[in-house]
Each structure stands twice: as structure tokens, then as C-alpha cells.
Amino acid sequence: MINTIIKTLILDKSIRLYFTDNTKMLQEIMELSTIKDKTCCFALAKAVSILSLLSAALKDNQRISLVITLTNKNHKIYADTDAGGNVRGYVSQALLKASRQQNSNHSLQDLIGTKASIRMMKGLEMSQFTGVTDMPYQNMDDDFAYYFKQSEQTDTMIQTNIELDRNSCLLKSYGIYAQALPGAEEGALDFVREQFEAENLASLLLNMNDAEIEKALNQRFYRSKVLEHKPIQFSCSCSKEMFYGFLYSLSAEELQKAVETSTSIDTTCHICGRSYVFHPSEIQTILQTR
Numbered sequence: 001m002i003n004t005i006i007k008t009l010i011l012d013k014s015i016r017l018y019f020t021d022n023t024k025m026l027q028e029i030m031e032l033s034t035i036k037d038k039t040c041c042f043a044l045a046k047a048v049s050i051l052s053l054l055s056a057a058l059k060d061n062q063r064i065s066l067v068i069t070l071t072n073k074n075h076k077i078y079a080d081t082d083a084g085g086n087v088r089g090y091v092s093q094a095l096l097k098a099s100r101q102q103n104s105n106h107s108l109q110d111l112i113g114t115k116a117s118i119r120m121m122k123g124l125e126m127s128q129f130t131g132v133t134d135m136p137y138q139n140m141d142d143d144f145a146y147y148f149k150q151s152e153q154t155d156t157m158i159q160t161n162i163e164l165d166r167n168s169c170l171l172k173s174y175g176i177y178a179q180a181l182p183g184a185e186e187g188a189l190d191f192v193r194e195q196f197e198a199e200n201l202a203s204l205l206l207n208m209n210d211a212e213i214e215k216a217l218n219q220r221f222y223r224s225k226v227l228e229h230k231p232i233q234f235s236c237s238c239s240k241e242m243f244y245g246f247l248y249s250l251s252a253e254e255l256q257k258a259v260e261t262s263t264s265i266d267t268t269c270h271i272c273g274r275s276y277v278f279h280p281s282e283i284q285t286i287l288q289t290r
């Protein structure tokens with residue numbers, strides 16, 4: 001399912017402002033996640049929504065990989081994205097298991113806790129930049145803004161809005177990302193934040209065409225311009241090769257038995273649900289190269 005990010009420049013090219021209704025993309029990801037707990041759904045949806053917004057600032061072969069480690073160190077949220085707008089997100093098996101056991105009443109603040117961290121790897125395979133910060137705000141949006149302030153020294157505003165129904169199904173998701181560029185005036189981003197908060201501007205803009213968006217932005221922020229609509233979509237980069245490791249982890253007896261009984265071994269990617277079948281002849285090869 002494809003959604004788009006609307007990229008704009010406002011206040012005479014001093015602030016980049018992106019916004020998106022990424023409901024369709026997130027619905028697909030949340031459904032595949034099989035998480036039951038509402039707060040956990042909320043946390044994953046927010047993390048993925050933020051990463052989808054960040055994808056619009058990537059160029060060429062750049063990609064971002066995100067790991068959020070919650071206060072319970074086994075509970076992690078993963079998301080990654082690339083310049084092509086491919087986005088995926090999932091949680092660690094321990095968090096998934098915990099989220100299936102109960103639909104608890106804890107808040108996002110409780111789930112994140114006081115010792116959580118954000119770790120982001122950005123760049124190309126050969127030249128990666130990794131930043132790590134803690135999450136003092138315990139609300140995701142401001143924690144990511146804090147990350148950019150700490151690790152990249154940039155003033156950033158992030159607002160994600162996630163609506164879930166009683167069964168934790170995603171009803172609606174939209175988000176805004178604004179970042180001060182070199183030359184931005186002191187306090188410019190605070191001014192943008194105030195405007196967005198005063199009238200729920202994101203919802204208004206998302207229902208407009210480009211000409212209307214430019215008009216609305218210029219009424220509030222001078223010299224504003226819509227640059228482009230960039231597609232974002234759920235995409236898992238898994239491949240059959242990645243699952244050879246799993247087969248190598250099985251015992252020789254298990255593999256031998258599969259070969260002797262001409263039984264295939266099925267593996268499934270827990271992120272996208274795609275299954276990869278290893279036929280007896282392939283299992284034979286694995287046995288020989290172990």
C-alpha cells in the first residue's frame with residue numbers, strides 16, 4: 001500500500017517541513033506485527049511513522065536503521081527505511097510475547113520507562129554514522145527531537161498522531177516533521193510548532209491540493225513552497241539467503257531426517273510473513289557444507 005510524504009520548504013527555505021498521512025502503510029505493518037497490546041501497538045506505530053517521515057530526507061542509497069531499547073532491555077522496537085521510501089518495523093520476540101499475554105493498561109510512558117534509548121544508524125554500508133541517546137521525554141516524538149539535537153545538533157520538531165480502535169487496530173495515522181536548516185532564525189521552529197498546535201494544521205493540510213497547501217503555508221509562514229510528493233510503502237528486504245543461517249542452526253540429525261524422508265523445511269519471515277521453502281536437495285547441500 002502506497003502513501004506519500006509531502007515535502008515543503010517554509011520561511012524562505014530555512015525550515016524543511018514534511019507531513020504525511022501514512023495510514024495505509026502503517027495498517028499493513030501493524031497487521032503483520034500481530035501485537036495485541038494497545039500500548040505496544042501505539043509504540044511501534046509511532047516509531048515506524050517517524051522513520052517513514054525521515055525517509056524523505058534520504059538520498060541515493062542512504063538508509064536508516066533504528067533500534068529502540070526499552071527500559072526492559074529485552075524489549076526492543078526495530079524499524080528501517082531507505083531513500084526509496086521502503087519502510088518496515090517490528091518488535092523483538094520478547095516484547096511480542098509479552099504483548100500477547102495481556103492487554104495491559106500501562107501508558108506509553110510506562111512502556112518506555114526511564115532507561116530507554118534510541119540508536120540510529122544512518123548512511124551507506126561503508127560510511128555509517130551511529131548515534132545513541134536516551135529518551136528523557138518518554139513519549140517518542142520529543143525523544144526523537146532530542147536525539148537530533150544531541151547527535152546532529154539540529155533543531156527538529158516531530159509530531160505523530162496514531163488512532164487505534166478498542167482491538168488495537170490502526171484507524172488513522174499522520175505525522176509532521178520539521179527541521180531547522182542552516183540560516184534559520186532563532187525561535188523559528190517554535191513558531192512553526194505553535195502554528196501547528198493552535199489549529200491542528202496537519203489535518204487541514206492533508207486534505208488540500210498543492211496550490212491550497214502553498215496558499216495555507218504562505219498565510220502562516222512566508223515564502224513557502226511544495227517541493228514534491230514522495231511515495232512510502234511497506235517493504236521487507238528479507239531473502240531466502242537470510243534463512244540459511246536458521247538451517248545451519250538445526251542439528252545434523254534433523255537435517256538428515258528431512259533428506260531421508262524427502263521432507264521440505266519451511267521457514268517464515270516474522271516481519272512480512274513471506275515463507276521460504278528449503279527442498280531436500282538444498283538441505284543435502286547444507287549437510288555437506290556444515
Ligand SMILES: [Zn+2]
Binds near residue numbers: 269274
Ligand atoms: Zn520479510
